[in-house]
Amino acid sequence: MPRPSPPSSVQQAREALGKRLREIRQDSGLTARALAAAAGWHESKSSRLENGKTPPSDEDIRIWTRICHSEDKAADLIATARGINGMYVEWRRMESAGLARVQESVLPLFQHTHWFRFYQSQVIPGLLQTQDYTEAILNTVVALRDAPDDIEEAVAARMSRQRVLHAGGRRFAFLIEEWVLRSVIGSPSTMVNQLGHLIGMTAAPCLSLGVIPMGVVRGNAWPCESFSVYDEKQAACELVSASLTVTQPSEIAEYAKTFTELASIAAYGAGARKLITSAIDSLG
Template sequence: MPSSSSVQEARQALGRRLREIRKDSGLTARALAALAGWHESKCSRLEHGRTPPSDADIRAWTLHCGAQHETADLIATARGIEGMYVEWRRIERAGLKNTQQAVLPLFERTHRFRMYQSWVIPGLLQTAAYTTAVLNTIVDLRQTPDDVADAVAVRMERQRILRSGNHRFSVLVEEWVLRTVIGDAEVMSGQFGHLISVASLPAVSLGIIPLGARRGSGWPVDSFTMYDDSQVNVELVSAHLTITQPREIRDYATAFNELAAIAVYGATARSLITAAIDSLG
């Protein structure tokens, strides 16, 4: 799966659109740069996605190319690209509670959730103790403000959507996530019991991808969540990636389907969770 490369691809796509607008106007890159008062290399940098255009750049481009009807859409596209890739430190600098609260509107308006986790149990399926252990690790790792208790309370409140509203949840978890001890054995035991309970909810489908599963496709990727067919959020080590381009969303949908095809469900999934409980001793 792409990471920050998705941002570069989006910049290049925007650059190609700018080039088409310039060519349709009959202007050369040199002539456009002269009209806008830019160095002649700037048009090339913008058209090849090497330099992200500012709002002022786009306004000048469309003005001189006679395409001012394109201005608003191009600015919205450029702003969306710059918001795709955001470092965790930037997101979390105001505290973990704010980070948890910020996603609530997205969760409430989403009908179909598709979640794949290769790192930890998905947040909507976590216990308070497990969430506390995860967020304490984040505080230590990224030196964020320590408001873990408040952030845990927000996440636990958010889990009400599992039992209310018109929401459906398809969840895939790699088996090695079950074998990774977060907190201690008591935390993990409680988490596994909760996972079995939540998996029985009518709105939830839980699949576990077994260790040693034969992978013709369905390779492990960065953890991601699909919100309907409108947005994908990807969890990278250093940053949070937001995907909104339809082509890329389709790529993630394909990846999810391939992973779902090698997962196990129902009693077989519960047996893997039970085995993980037994391994705690």
């Protein structure tokens, strides 16, 4: 099965790093062929590195900068390359150490964030999930991606993470597409309990919950992949095969803009509760 291609933001970062490698080579007066010969590589490897087609390893960068007499630039280039690799993490690789580890890995980010923005077009956001709903989701993850079956520990970790809602000094904004409310996860009774919990959460003072109604005129607020924004420092996007972390300010601004546009067509307060209640009624 072919590996999925990285999203455009990752590819752009790789191309920018490749451009920097090319500039270092050109400043040294070497041709790509001469550098490849000195490194013992096929000439095509130099081309792939410079065009962002192949991500450089730490050793590739050390060799490149040594041949170009720019060893002082190696550390920064290696840090940049590692940052790019960290942007795009395949779910299978992330979950190979267990689902509980995945849940625990975001704790430091949650502890240092004061303004949370979550948009969900697939499932109820993790911070608003009931225990049974979380268990149903993680059971599906295990079945679909052959992840380690440490569901009990993973559910406990996610429930523990919800303490951040009551830690004080934080704001939370959630946007959910209405079809998420009508997608039965686990069982009808699991969904009824989950939706009842959502209604209760609409009264939390530090939290806003918007539901984007089906049939609303979308304008610029098109549905998209689920994502979250943490202060103005980081955004995270959930892809089918991987998790994407964004730290470039211009890209974070794009996610923040999209969140604002989606929020503009959402129903809040009594309107949101009416949509949630309707979803409960549809379950009988």
